[in-house]
Amino acid sequence: MTDREKKANERNRKGKRAAAIGIVANALMFAAKLAVGVVSSSGAVLADSVNSLSDSLTGIVNFFGFYLSDKPADRDHPFGHGRIEYISSLLISCVIILAGYEFLVRSIKGILRPVSIVFEPFMAFVLSVTILMKIGMFIYYRRVSKRIKSESIRGASLDSISDVAITSVALAGLIVSSKTDWMIDSYIGVVVSLVVMISGFSSAKSSVSYIIGKEADPEIVRSLTEVITKHVKIEGVHDVAVHDYGPGRQVASAHVEISSDMSLKEAHQVVSDIEERVFCDLNIPITIHVDLRS
Numbered sequence: 001m002t003d004r005e006k007k008a009n010e011r012n013r014k015g016k017r018a019a020a021i022g023i024v025a026n027a028l029m030f031a032a033k034l035a036v037g038v039v040s041s042s043g044a045v046l047a048d049s050v051n052s053l054s055d056s057l058t059g060i061v062n063f064f065g066f067y068l069s070d071k072p073a074d075r076d077h078p079f080g081h082g083r084i085e086y087i088s089s090l091l092i093s094c095v096i097i098l099a100g101y102e103f104l105v106r107s108i109k110g111i112l113r114p115v116s117i118v119f120e121p122f123m124a125f126v127l128s129v130t131i132l133m134k135i136g137m138f139i140y141y142r143r144v145s146k147r148i149k150s151e152s153i154r155g156a157s158l159d160s161i162s163d164v165a166i167t168s169v170a171l172a173g174l175i176v177s178s179k180t181d182w183m184i185d186s187y188i189g190v191v192v193s194l195v196v197m198i199s200g201f202s203s204a205k206s207s208v209s210y211i212i213g214k215e216a217d218p219e220i221v222r223s224l225t226e227v228i229t230k231h232v233k234i235e236g237v238h239d240v241a242v243h244d245y246g247p248g249r250q251v252a253s254a255h256v257e258i259s260s261d262m263s264l265k266e267a268h269q270v271v272s273d274i275e276e277r278v279f280c281d282l283n284i285p286i287t288i289h290v291d292l293r294s
Helices: 003-040 043-069 083-113 121-150 150-181 185-212 220-227 264-283
Strands: 236-246 248-257 286-293
Touching: 003 043, 003 121, 043 083, 043 150, 043 185, 083 150, 083 185, 121 150, 121 286, 150 185, 150 248, 220 236, 220 248, 220 264, 236 286, 264 286
Parallel strands: 248 286
Antiparallel strands: 236 248
């Protein structure tokens, strides 16, 4: 097994573990919020519970995304299956948008036909625990996403911190609606639903961008150029291109300029040295085309 394959396997192992933790934690939060929402008749809390359910479904899709992207390259897919992760992220986004829409409709109906809200102290305790869990998940997801450079896990970290705000607002609305004449629960439900839908659209846009061929990260192009130009025989470099086949699965190409006085054998050795150096430093396979400078 090559070093590149070992790194990919380690990345997928960490990604699957993060996804599994998310599945269990969000399922528990869904059950807790659903119970509070049903007992209290709070549309905002019920919308938040479905948000947690969608997060759990997100974890399931992420898990299988990492599992499938771990499949080695084959005849039909010579660059591996890494883009499956982008497709799984897109599917997750669609689920989130649909869930947000359903509870947007429910919340609007609640505004038109208000219902009385019931509040008990244990509800505040349960929702506060879920807020603390989400803060912990945000910290964990952010750390993992930075280590393995995963768009889906990074999206989960951002979703976790937005969920902290959503649950906090839902809790505040639950208390206010039950203790005063201000029936704001359904209005908060509308806001929560819109936030969920916006989050889904944002994630979908990012996923589609990678699937159809997002512009290469300027930092990666800069790093490639620096490594190539360090070679003393290189007089110039241009047309540096990076092709993305999934997180951690980039393939690059570049044109380098060398002296026309250099022999073919020497030019070949220069290119081989650069390709090896790029792979060692950046873990990116690269194909180099030679242009002669007179």
